[in-house]
Amino acid sequence: MMMNFYKTNRNGNRPVRSFLLLFVGCWMAGMFGRNASAQNCADGNTISNQTFGTGQRGALPNGYINYTYVTDGCPNDGRYTVAGMVSGACFTNSWHGLNEDHTPGDAAGNMLIINAPYPGEIYRETIAGLCTKAAYEYSFWLVNLNLEFPPGTCGFAIPNDPDITIRVETTDGRLIDTLHTGVTLRTPTPVWRKFALTFNFPPMPEETTDVLIRLIDNGEGGCGNDFAIDDLVLKRCTDCESPSVYVPDIFTPNNDGQNDVLDVFMSNVAAFEFVVYDRWGSAIFVSSDPAVKWDGKFKNVACQEGIYTWSMTYTFTTSNQKYTKNGQVVLAH
Structure with a gap:
């Protein structure tokens, strides 16, 4: 009983x-x-x-x-x-x-x-x-x-x-x-x-x-x-929430020295992939290193202003938990 x-x-x-x-x-x-x-x-x-x-x-x-x-x-x-x-x-x-x-x-x-x-x-x-x-x-x-x-x-x-x-x-x-x-x-x-x-x-x-x-x-x-x-x-009982990760929702790659690349703010990363897509869903930027950031270009040509979608998968050194995060960013010259 x-x-x-x-x-x-x-x-x-x-x-x-x-x-x-x-x-x-x-x-x-x-x-x-x-x-x-x-x-x-x-x-x-x-x-x-x-x-x-x-x-x-x-x-x-x-x-x-x-x-x-x-x-x-x-x-x-x-x-x-x-x-x-x-x-x-x-x-x-x-x-x-x-x-x-x-x-x-x-x-x-x-x-x-x-x-x-x-x-x-x-x-x-x-x-x-x-x-x-x-x-x-x-x-x-x-x-x-x-x-x-x-x-x-x-x-x-x-x-x-x-x-x-x-x-x-x-x-x-x-x-x-x-x-x-x-x-x-x-x-x-x-x-x-x-x-x-x-x-x-x-x-x-x-x-x-x-x-x-x-x-x-x-x-x-x-x-x-x-x-x-x-x-x-x-x-x-619940998934581990993703530790401190932040991606801005706007950046301005106009070579003025401020916000010229799309930063990804995170630390203690064990594995990482960051992909940016154009409006048709084609990948235009891929990085497996948080230090390699998107400069707003595709094949070394400046992309048009607009909204771009990104996705990111990553793990941290503190656990084997795999995280996925998606979002959008405004590219403004």
């Missing part, structure tokens, strides 16, 4: 220069003054997928979890294990038994089994190279391993159960977004529940950044707060 829980939170003359400055100013206000809108992420691109592997796994790498690893399938307070099943005999038959992990279709797949002793961080991972203009979804599946018991068991009127907060931060500690799942209640039979946080980056000058994702358990330990988690997935 599975249940879903989502939170969608929250991407050559003076007049020509003045127009350029105005356009760049408006463009920068748009780029750095908005967040990418949150999207349904069912078909998003998977960036990271922690399934805890298959077969005998052993301890997680240093830095992922603060608890002590044990091989015992019934870890005591402050301990964890990575295993493909859970015995219902744990702690005098007080846990649900699980015959398999959550990951669909993996033979001998594992899950992370935690006996949380007190409120605090239970898991963290750093994920590199995210686009700051895209929307993302981070999700995980959790099952409360504790059976239902009458009130007052272990001396608690309200039993101790997992109560998780997801925190997405930059690696220098700036909070990007957070989600509090609330208490995951006990059930008569084991129920895997999905929790998901869709987040956007706040305005920042970086085009890509690394993030730290932390899972924090707010619940108390002792006679409860025992659970398994699996399938911790980060998806990109």
